[in-house]
Amino acid sequence: MRDSTNEVLRNIATQGPLSRAQLARDLGLSGPTLTQATKYLLDRGLITELEQSPSTGGRPATLLGLVANAGQLLGIKLAEDHVVGVCVNLHSEILWKFEEPFKSRGEAAVKELTNLLRKQVKRVKGQLLGIGIGVPGVVSPLDSSTADSLMLGWTNLDVGKKLSQELNTPVLLENDVNTLSITESLYGHGRDVSNFITITLGRxxxxxxxxxxxxxxxxxxxxxxxxxxxxxxxALCECGKMGCLETLASSPAIHASAVTAGYIRPNTSISKLLELARSDKKIAHALFKKPAEALGIALGNVINVFGPELIFISGEGVGAWDLWEPHFQKSLKASVVSTMNKFEIEVDPWDDAKWALGATAIVLQASLSRNSNINSQSVEVKNRLRIASASGFSA
Amino acid sequence: MRDSTNEVLRNIATQGPLSRAQLARDLGLSGPTLTQATKYLLDRGLITELEQSPSTGGRPATLLGLVANAGQLLGIKLAEDHVVGVCVNLHSEILWKFEEPFKSRGEAAVKELTNLLRKQVKRVKGQLLGIGIGVPGVVSPLDSSTADSLMLGWTNLDVGKKLSQELNTPVLLENDVNTLSITESLYGHGRDVSNFITITLGRxxxxxxxxxxxxxxxxxxxxxxxxxxxxxxxALCECGKMGCLETLASSPAIHASAVTAGYIRPNTSISKLLELARSDKKIAHALFKKPAEALGIALGNVINVFGPELIFISGEGVGAWDLWEPHFQKSLKASVVSTMNKFEIEVDPWDDAKWALGATAIVLQASLSRNSNINSQSVEVKNRLRIASASGFSA
DNA sequence: CTTACTTTCTTTACTTACTTAAGTAAGTGG
DNA sequence: CCACTTACTTAAGTAAGTAAAGAAAGTAAG
Structure with a gap:
C-alpha cells in the first residue's frame, strides 16, 4: 500500500468528509495520487462518496467520508472497584455502554477482566479492530501492555499480552490521562495545535x-x-516523597484538610463538601486557596519550560472548578513569563464515558498514525482495518 | 537527490568514519542504495574513502569520512560588551579564533557587528557554509533571525536578515543554551540519547x-x-515577576547575598568570592545551600514532567560546582519520582570558545537535519554544502 | 597453495509511489 | 452558447528504493 493512503485515511477520520482536491492540497500530493489512494480505500469499503459540495465556479467536489461500520472499537476505563466501557464505530459514535464491578487487587484480577471482556467482545457485530484500555498509572511505552498502578495495586503486570491472547484481539494499554490527550488531539480543540498539555484533577x-x-x-x-x-x-505522599502537589491539591487531600479544620466528618462525601464550600465563602477560601495557588504555580512552571499553545483541564475534580479558578488564574498569571502568556485554557466538563471513549482513541490512533508500528499490537490493528471489507461483513 | 543521501552524510558527520555496510545496517537501507548515495557524495567531494578496517573474516570494509575542507563555518557568541568567534572546518576543528570588543546596546550595534563580521568572513579560505550566532535571549523559531534579549538590550531585532544581506551569507541565530544542546546532540554524550536537558548556570x-x-x-x-x-x-526579578529561580541562584544573586551578609564588598569579584567560600565551610554553606536546593527542586520537577535520560550542566557558573553539588544532589534526589530516577548527570567544564563552537553546530545541523527546511537560510546552507565541490575550491 | 567460506561492495532488473501531461466531467458567468 | 474554472481520471514517465546475483578481497582449513 502506498504511504499516502494512510495519510488520506487519517485526514478523513480526523477532519471529517473532504474532497480529493482538498486532500491533495492538504497533503501536498498530486491529483492522480489521490485518485489512486481513494480508489484503494473505496474498494475496501473504508470510505464512501458522499454528497457534492457546492461549486465554487467549476466542477463541484465530491466529498469522501469514513464508513462508520467499517470497524468497531472497544474502550475501557479501569478503576479500583469497577470497569466502564463503550463500543464505538469509526465515527466514534457510541453504540452501547457497560459498567461492571471489578476487583483490581488480587491474583484473580486479570482472569476476571478477561471473562468480563469476553462477554463484551461477543456482543460486537462486525469487525472489532481492537480494545483500548485506559489505566490510572504508568504503562510501558515499548509494548503498550505492561502496567504499574498504585491505584489498582498492579506492579509491572503484563495485562495486555494475556488479554490479547485470550480474546484473540489486539489490546492496547495507555495511561488514562494520555488517552484523554489523544482524544483532544484527534477530535478536540487540540486538533490543529502542535503543542498542548492536558491536566486532570481528582484522586x-x-x-x-x-x-x-x-x-x-x-x-x-x-x-x-x-x-x-x-x-x-x-506532607508525606503515597509515592514516598514529601510535599508533592497531590498531597495538597488532590481531592482526598482537600477532603482531609476539611476534616482537619472541622468543617466535615471523615465519612462526609465530596459532593456534600462542595455544597458546603459553595454556601460559605470563607470555607471555600480556606479549602481551595492553597491548592489552587499551588496548582497555578506548578502549572506555570511547566508552561515556562514547555511553551504550549493550549491547556486542557479535566478529571472528576473539575466539577469544583468554580472554586479553584479565581486563585488558580491569579497565581498562574503571576508565574508565567510574559513571552509565553499567550496560551489558551479549556476546561472540559468531566464525564465517566469520556474516559472510556478516550481509550478507543488510542486504538484508532494506532491504526491511523504514521509511526506507530513499534509494537505488534499496533500493526495488527492496522491490518484489521485494511482487510475489514474483505471479510464481507460491512453494511 | 535521494532522501537517504542526507541521512548518510548526517551519520558520517556525527558518528565519524563508517563503512557502507555499517551505514546500511544503521539506516536500514540496502547495499545498492548506499552505493548510490555514497557515489553522489564522493563525486561532489563531500566524503572520501579512508583506510580499510581490519577484516572480520570477509572482505574488509572501506571507511568513508567527511572531507574536512568541503566547507567552513563561523560560530559567534554574543555578549553585552564583546564578541567571541571561531572558524571551523567540517571536522569541527578550530582553524582560528577571534575576540573583539562590541557594544550590543544602541543604534549602531548591528552596523558594528556587520563590519566586525565582514573582516572575519574575508579571512575564510574556501566555501563558507554559513554563520551561526548564539544569543543570550529568545530567538524566533520561525525565521532564526529576530532576537529578544534583555542582556543585550535588544527587543524584536531582526539581526539575521540584515547580516545575511550585507555579508551575502546564510546567518542563523539561536539561543545560546540551545546551541550548546545541539552541540551535545551532534558530538557529545547526547548523540545516542533521544531526550535530554541542558542547563546553564551563570548570569x-x-x-x-x-x-x-x-x-x-x-x-x-x-x-x-x-x-x-x-x-x-x-524577590523581584528583572523579568518583572517575583521569586524566579534566577533571583536566588544566578551568579549576580549569589554575589548580592554575599554582599548583604557582609562577606564581601559590592565590587569584590566572583572569583574572590569563590576563594572565600572554599576557605570557609560556613560561608559556603550560607551562600550555596539555598540556591542549590532551589535548583535541585526546580530541576527535579522538570524531570518529573519530561522523564529525560540525561542532564548536562554547564555555563560559567559550573566553575563553582563543587560548592553546589552536595546540596543540589540531595534535593534533586528528594524531588524526582522513583520511576524516573534513572537519568545521568554530566557536568561540563565551561569554556568561552565552546559556546562559539556550539554556534557553528546550528549551521551544521541546518545542513544535515531532516526537517530543517523551514526557513530560507537553512535551505541556502544546504545548497552551499551540496554545490561545494562544483565551485572547485576543495583541497 | 588450493579450496571453501565470509563479508563487502557493485551491477542489473524490478517494484513502489509518486509525478507531469493531457484529457474528460460538470459546474459558473458573460 | 461559449469561454472559463474547478474536480477528477487516464496514461506515461521518473525517482528511489529493493532483491538477486556476482565480483572483490580478505580469512581458515586441509
Missing part, C-alpha cells in the same frame, strides 16, 4: 503532553505532574 | 530541551527555566 493529579502533534512519553515515562514538589517541607 | 539560568533527538522550541519558545517560580514570596 490523583495527572498530565499528558502532546509535542509536535504526537503524544510524548519520555524516556522513562512523562507527566508525573502530581508528584512535582509544591511545598517544602510538605 | 542567567538557561535550559535547552532535546526531544526525540531534535531541539524543542515550543510554540512560544521554551526552556525559560531561570524564570520558574522557586520561592514564594520572592
Amino acid at each position: 490523583g493529579i495527572g498530565m499528558g503532553l502532546v509535542i509536535n502533534g504526537e503524544l510524548y512519553s519520555g524516556s522513562y515515562g512523562a507527566g508525573e505532574f502530581g508528584h512535582v514538589q509544591a511545598v517544602s517541607p510538605g | 542567567g539560568i538557561g535550559m535547552g530541551l532535546v526531544i526525540n533527538g531534535e531541539l524543542y522550541s515550543g510554540s512560544y519558545g521554551a526552556g525559560e527555566f531561570g524564570h520558574v517560580q522557586a520561592v514564594s514570596p520572592g
Whole structure:
C-alpha cells in the first residue's frame, strides 16, 4: 500500500468528509495520487462518496467520508472497584455502554477482566479492530501492555499480552490521562495545535503532553505532574516523597484538610463538601486557596519550560472548578513569563464515558498514525482495518 | 537527490568514519542504495574513502569520512560588551579564533557587528557554509533571525536578515543554551540519547530541551527555566515577576547575598568570592545551600514532567560546582519520582570558545537535519554544502 | 597453495509511489 | 452558447528504493 493512503485515511477520520482536491492540497500530493489512494480505500469499503459540495465556479467536489461500520472499537476505563466501557464505530459514535464491578487487587484480577471482556467482545457485530484500555498509572511505552498502578495495586503486570491472547484481539494499554490527550488531539480543540498539555484533577493529579502533534512519553515515562514538589517541607505522599502537589491539591487531600479544620466528618462525601464550600465563602477560601495557588504555580512552571499553545483541564475534580479558578488564574498569571502568556485554557466538563471513549482513541490512533508500528499490537490493528471489507461483513 | 543521501552524510558527520555496510545496517537501507548515495557524495567531494578496517573474516570494509575542507563555518557568541568567534572546518576543528570588543546596546550595534563580521568572513579560505550566532535571549523559531534579549538590550531585532544581506551569507541565530544542546546532540554524550536537558548556570539560568533527538522550541519558545517560580514570596526579578529561580541562584544573586551578609564588598569579584567560600565551610554553606536546593527542586520537577535520560550542566557558573553539588544532589534526589530516577548527570567544564563552537553546530545541523527546511537560510546552507565541490575550491 | 567460506561492495532488473501531461466531467458567468 | 474554472481520471514517465546475483578481497582449513 502506498504511504499516502494512510495519510488520506487519517485526514478523513480526523477532519471529517473532504474532497480529493482538498486532500491533495492538504497533503501536498498530486491529483492522480489521490485518485489512486481513494480508489484503494473505496474498494475496501473504508470510505464512501458522499454528497457534492457546492461549486465554487467549476466542477463541484465530491466529498469522501469514513464508513462508520467499517470497524468497531472497544474502550475501557479501569478503576479500583469497577470497569466502564463503550463500543464505538469509526465515527466514534457510541453504540452501547457497560459498567461492571471489578476487583483490581488480587491474583484473580486479570482472569476476571478477561471473562468480563469476553462477554463484551461477543456482543460486537462486525469487525472489532481492537480494545483500548485506559489505566490510572504508568504503562510501558515499548509494548503498550505492561502496567504499574498504585491505584489498582498492579506492579509491572503484563495485562495486555494475556488479554490479547485470550480474546484473540489486539489490546492496547495507555495511561488514562494520555488517552484523554489523544482524544483532544484527534477530535478536540487540540486538533490543529502542535503543542498542548492536558491536566486532570481528582484522586490523583495527572498530565499528558502532546509535542509536535504526537503524544510524548519520555524516556522513562512523562507527566508525573502530581508528584512535582509544591511545598517544602510538605506532607508525606503515597509515592514516598514529601510535599508533592497531590498531597495538597488532590481531592482526598482537600477532603482531609476539611476534616482537619472541622468543617466535615471523615465519612462526609465530596459532593456534600462542595455544597458546603459553595454556601460559605470563607470555607471555600480556606479549602481551595492553597491548592489552587499551588496548582497555578506548578502549572506555570511547566508552561515556562514547555511553551504550549493550549491547556486542557479535566478529571472528576473539575466539577469544583468554580472554586479553584479565581486563585488558580491569579497565581498562574503571576508565574508565567510574559513571552509565553499567550496560551489558551479549556476546561472540559468531566464525564465517566469520556474516559472510556478516550481509550478507543488510542486504538484508532494506532491504526491511523504514521509511526506507530513499534509494537505488534499496533500493526495488527492496522491490518484489521485494511482487510475489514474483505471479510464481507460491512453494511 | 535521494532522501537517504542526507541521512548518510548526517551519520558520517556525527558518528565519524563508517563503512557502507555499517551505514546500511544503521539506516536500514540496502547495499545498492548506499552505493548510490555514497557515489553522489564522493563525486561532489563531500566524503572520501579512508583506510580499510581490519577484516572480520570477509572482505574488509572501506571507511568513508567527511572531507574536512568541503566547507567552513563561523560560530559567534554574543555578549553585552564583546564578541567571541571561531572558524571551523567540517571536522569541527578550530582553524582560528577571534575576540573583539562590541557594544550590543544602541543604534549602531548591528552596523558594528556587520563590519566586525565582514573582516572575519574575508579571512575564510574556501566555501563558507554559513554563520551561526548564539544569543543570550529568545530567538524566533520561525525565521532564526529576530532576537529578544534583555542582556543585550535588544527587543524584536531582526539581526539575521540584515547580516545575511550585507555579508551575502546564510546567518542563523539561536539561543545560546540551545546551541550548546545541539552541540551535545551532534558530538557529545547526547548523540545516542533521544531526550535530554541542558542547563546553564551563570548570569542567567538557561535550559535547552532535546526531544526525540531534535531541539524543542515550543510554540512560544521554551526552556525559560531561570524564570520558574522557586520561592514564594520572592524577590523581584528583572523579568518583572517575583521569586524566579534566577533571583536566588544566578551568579549576580549569589554575589548580592554575599554582599548583604557582609562577606564581601559590592565590587569584590566572583572569583574572590569563590576563594572565600572554599576557605570557609560556613560561608559556603550560607551562600550555596539555598540556591542549590532551589535548583535541585526546580530541576527535579522538570524531570518529573519530561522523564529525560540525561542532564548536562554547564555555563560559567559550573566553575563553582563543587560548592553546589552536595546540596543540589540531595534535593534533586528528594524531588524526582522513583520511576524516573534513572537519568545521568554530566557536568561540563565551561569554556568561552565552546559556546562559539556550539554556534557553528546550528549551521551544521541546518545542513544535515531532516526537517530543517523551514526557513530560507537553512535551505541556502544546504545548497552551499551540496554545490561545494562544483565551485572547485576543495583541497 | 588450493579450496571453501565470509563479508563487502557493485551491477542489473524490478517494484513502489509518486509525478507531469493531457484529457474528460460538470459546474459558473458573460 | 461559449469561454472559463474547478474536480477528477487516464496514461506515461521518473525517482528511489529493493532483491538477486556476482565480483572483490580478505580469512581458515586441509
